[in-house]
Amino acid sequence: QRRFFRVIFGTESGAGKAFDLLLIVAILASVTVIMLDSIPELHASYGALFWRIEVMFTLLFTVEYAIRIWCSENRREYVTSLYGVVDLLSILPTYMAFLIPGAASLTIVRLLRILRIFRVLRLFSLVKEYAEILDVLRKSSRAIFVFFSMVIILTIIFGCLIYVIEGPSSGFTSIPISIYWAIVTITTVGYGDVVPVTAAGRVVSSLGMLLGYSIIAVPTAIVTTKLYEKMQGDDNRVLNWNCPNCVR
Amino acid sequence: QRRFFRVIFGTESGAGKAFDLLLIVAILASVTVIMLDSIPELHASYGALFWRIEVMFTLLFTVEYAIRIWCSENRREYVTSLYGVVDLLSILPTYMAFLIPGAASLTIVRLLRILRIFRVLRLFSLVKEYAEILDVLRKSSRAIFVFFSMVIILTIIFGCLIYVIEGPSSGFTSIPISIYWAIVTITTVGYGDVVPVTAAGRVVSSLGMLLGYSIIAVPTAIVTTKLYEKMQGDDNRVLNWNCPNCVR
Amino acid sequence: QRRFFRVIFGTESGAGKAFDLLLIVAILASVTVIMLDSIPELHASYGALFWRIEVMFTLLFTVEYAIRIWCSENRREYVTSLYGVVDLLSILPTYMAFLIPGAASLTIVRLLRILRIFRVLRLFSLVKEYAEILDVLRKSSRAIFVFFSMVIILTIIFGCLIYVIEGPSSGFTSIPISIYWAIVTITTVGYGDVVPVTAAGRVVSSLGMLLGYSIIAVPTAIVTTKLYEKMQGDDNRVLNWNCPNCVR
Amino acid sequence: QRRFFRVIFGTESGAGKAFDLLLIVAILASVTVIMLDSIPELHASYGALFWRIEVMFTLLFTVEYAIRIWCSENRREYVTSLYGVVDLLSILPTYMAFLIPGAASLTIVRLLRILRIFRVLRLFSLVKEYAEILDVLRKSSRAIFVFFSMVIILTIIFGCLIYVIEGPSSGFTSIPISIYWAIVTITTVGYGDVVPVTAAGRVVSSLGMLLGYSIIAVPTAIVTTKLYEKMQGDDNRVLNWNCPNCVR
Structure with missing residues (x-):
């Protein structure tokens, strides 16, 4: 057994x-x-x-x-x-x-x-890297959760805006579909199945694209900082005492 | 009361x-x-x-x-x-x-x-992370504003180029629509509702895509650096006390 | 005058x-x-x-x-x-x-x-940020040029592969158009005007997407590191002498 | 000779x-x-x-x-x-x-x-930058491999989910095609050739987009940290000589 x-x-x-x-x-x-x-x-x-x-x-x-x-x-x-x-x-x-x-x-x-x-x-033996990534994601999970709630509120705002501007004639038949469009746009996926056709709608969606294009920096910054802190945390103490002059 | x-x-x-x-x-x-x-x-x-x-x-x-x-x-x-x-x-x-x-x-x-x-x-109690993100965004807002004005000038230049090259027959009926296309392309959204069809137009749009694909690094670098500086700012003083002079 | x-x-x-x-x-x-x-x-x-x-x-x-x-x-x-x-x-x-x-x-x-x-x-007075961004881009320009030449060689390889696999019947009528498709795919723009339809073509394009999705990390890492080095370069010397104990 | x-x-x-x-x-x-x-x-x-x-x-x-x-x-x-x-x-x-x-x-x-x-x-003489990028990619290859295996498992899960939800009537005719769709979505390429049409399918694909949009932070963080460590590794020794102990 x-x-x-x-x-x-x-x-x-x-x-x-x-x-x-x-x-x-x-x-x-x-x-x-x-x-x-x-x-x-x-x-x-x-x-x-x-x-x-x-x-x-x-x-x-x-x-x-x-x-x-x-x-x-x-x-x-x-x-x-x-x-x-x-x-x-x-x-x-x-x-x-x-x-x-x-x-x-x-x-x-x-x-x-x-x-x-x-x-x-x-x-x-890949578990080390795997555990490391999961650990960093866990440590940054609160910040990422906040970021996500901001993105979701943004998609709701953009979805409602485009729903009012474009209306059912362009395929924005309801607010949920407009929010789906906003998610497709802000995450820069861009299927093209629902697309703004009026001038005002295109201005709003351009703003949404530029926003989505630049706020991707936020989760990247959070995860990079956390990962770097973790890496440094292992080395830092050693580094501080490591003056080659003094050790002699 | x-x-x-x-x-x-x-x-x-x-x-x-x-x-x-x-x-x-x-x-x-x-x-x-x-x-x-x-x-x-x-x-x-x-x-x-x-x-x-x-x-x-x-x-x-x-x-x-x-x-x-x-x-x-x-x-x-x-x-x-x-x-x-x-x-x-x-x-x-x-x-x-x-x-x-x-x-x-x-x-x-x-x-x-x-x-x-x-x-x-x-x-x-998520406010800490929320305030942190907002604070970092506020600190990098000037740099991000400069980045945005560069992106907008780029989209105008690409929009005008494609308008001259492709013309109304491919759907680029006016400069505003061409700029809308440039934003869709440079932010890597890529709806596909307006698309270049001539060889020259495809070369120009390829350049726009490669540009948009790589300059996303700029806002990410700005926000990451600011966030890291902020994080270090809190720890730095502690780190300084590890002075080899003082420990003796 | x-x-x-x-x-x-x-x-x-x-x-x-x-x-x-x-x-x-x-x-x-x-x-x-x-x-x-x-x-x-x-x-x-x-x-x-x-x-x-x-x-x-x-x-x-x-x-x-x-x-x-x-x-x-x-x-x-x-x-x-x-x-x-x-x-x-x-x-x-x-x-x-x-x-x-x-x-x-x-x-x-x-x-x-x-x-x-x-x-x-x-x-x-935004010139400071503007000059900073341009300076960082100039410093990382050699590395970014190398990255770009790698991306372009990748798009040529993927373009040729898909041209052989899909052929003119799916819209891949020539190698230049196939390379255009590869750029659209690897930069994650994804217009959807030229799209693989065979099973083998979809496997190849999936590989291209995953590659393009992950190598975006390279220019971001380069620019972030250069920007951080620049920022630290200004503060570093001060930091090293700044032990609050020793200054007294 | x-x-x-x-x-x-x-x-x-x-x-x-x-x-x-x-x-x-x-x-x-x-x-x-x-x-x-x-x-x-x-x-x-x-x-x-x-x-x-x-x-x-x-x-x-x-x-x-x-x-x-x-x-x-x-x-x-x-x-x-x-x-x-x-x-x-x-x-x-x-x-x-x-x-x-x-x-x-x-x-x-x-x-x-x-x-x-x-x-x-x-x-x-670009070889230095070229070798540097390749070296950093080699050093982070294990972590990136782990990340990729996580992404692939995610695409399989999302592909199966959408296959069950949407079914052949919306173009999701088999699991491999559904996984192809999941890769197109999670990498934010978004061709738009296969697209969810039901409400449940759109909710699932929205989740996939938001996930793909945010986990791009992981490889970026890994490569940035490795590149920064490499850069610091070259400078660190010099930095250590600025020891307040030695200068006296």
Whole structure:
């Protein structure tokens, strides 16, 4: 049981690494099959084959899930943890599809298994960078939340302005659609599906573009400063005592 | 009167926090109703209901406005302050709609009440980050203003160039429209509603895109530097005390 | 002569400031008239009026140009300077239009007078920020040039790839057009006038988007670092000697 | 042989610089000819001329390639090096076109010779900046790889969400196309060829836009911090000598 635990949950031993690599290949293969199955032409010719592969992968993941429960020291903790829930969600929909035949949208939930890759990513010792980015984002989350609430209020103001100026004849049929246009514009995505046609509307949208183009500086500045502070925090104390003259 | 003041304007007491939470829910609900009312399908079926809810919220905000005036120590100051004007503007349009029936665009002014949320945001102690961002933007406002005037002169130059090159046959029917195209291009929004079709026009617009793609670095650099300076400004004094001279 | 010089070229005296303000209003008014004249509807109804205003402004600027030459200490220097050439170019096209009637594109050159605003901008004491931004851009110009040559080589590679993959049937009729598409994609403008339709083309363009989305970090990093170095360069020496303990 | 080596591979001597300049002109001219040849109108009128110029350039590059092999000290090393392979690939397709007449796509490979410019870029002493940018990108490559894997997982999640919400009727005919849409949206390119039309789809895509708009801060922060650290690393030692201890 302990050996199983080390192989499946650990990454130190050779067998643990090999298991993780196998698992990542299985997850990617399974996700690829689900994606290919969604293409109408391929579903028509290979739908049955894809389904058989899918059932096979589900059985595999079910066995893995069972072993994980069996060899966990604290079983309840594993089952109720985020990883445990994702593991369950990635096998459940296939079984549900047997019981409720027409549940097409359920099969999509299977794609959640891509989230499982996060766990296996530990393998690459990339976790340091990954944890660093997440930590910086967490530290700047309050400032970014404030920035977002400002952007959302801006999009509401621009959305209402354009709704009053352009009106339903140009495609701005309601305030929610106008706010959708404002988000498309201020984030500089610019689909072009809803577009101002009057002179006043174009002036307002030009202002929105210039605003969106320049306020992108704010989250960048916040994250850069936080990341730099974090980096310096590690080196700073050493640097202050480091006069080559004095150390001698 | 004093107790009312503390509850309505303050955020320290428990009752003050509860009042602020209630108010934020009321504001968001009222804004949501106005937005939903602008969707033609919903207006057709629920227009009367929305109007009744709207009148109810207006009465609520009127009572709140009256209490605010009553319990203020300096009533004139409150009424003429930005918050006081926004409070008034968010209830006035509904009453005006009773007097002037056809004033559809007036109802939009009611959306101004979203601005009231800024006040209640104090609740979340987020004000520090919010004030910081505003302060950095204020400090870099002169540099950003210069940057903007450069961008606007660039858009005018690109707009005139494309107007001469492409001409009315490709949709560039006037210089203002060509400048609108230049703003859409340089801010990297790219709607695609007005697009160059000649070889020369595409070369010019490619230059505009590359320019717009790279000068975004300027406002980002300004805001990042100002924010970092501000952050360091707080820590600097502490850092200076780590003087190798003094530690001995 | 000296007094005229001080009023026209200087910004210190009250009369000099008033003259600069008048000039900036005249330039903006004149540019606005040229823009409005390019709108077909307005040209049809007010074309004659616009032309009369234009002639009036040209006479005004001619008088100003003459006085500038007359009161300059070194006349040749002024005439051959960039400002002198722009001043001449902003009045010449109107006179040329009298001689060669059909020279429509010549009238566009008049828009060059917007460049004259740069001179008057001195008024706002904004020059410090303006000079700072230009200085930082000049210092990072070599690095940005290298970055640009990398981006251009990338667009050529992506343009050739998509030309081979998509071919003329999807609108990629030649390599130059495919490179134009690559620039539109990598700079994240995304007009949508030329768009990949095959699966392979979409994979390639997705790679191009992700690349363009992330390498924007390079010029931003360069400009931010240079700007920060410049800012620190001014303060650094002071900071190093500034131990509050030691100064006593 | 040694003199040839110095002229062809070196950049110090006057003859070496002149040779490099000639080579860069030849490469750019040859690439331009290939591009112009791809335009149908020009190919129709000047196709034969372009082919003759192409053959001439190929002979020239063949002679250059032969001399390079001849004067290399370690011939095998040159031939198997990246530069040697690129040199060979840029002449081979033209000879292949004589043997296999219909190989249209092969001619594209000739465009690989644009890569040869990288070598000649040494001439401009720009290599320092170029090497610096590449070095910073290499140092931040792990963090950027992590960022990319996060972005790709995000695009998969958003792609699946929109596929379930919008479905084939709005153009989201398969999961791969929906992921393509998610990449177009999150990178803020926004072609507008596939666009959400339902209310729920627009809400999801708005979230995707805001996310893509703000997480661009992450790679920018990483590269800026790494570049700044690198810059400081060079100056730091000098800065440390300003120790208040030592100056006395």
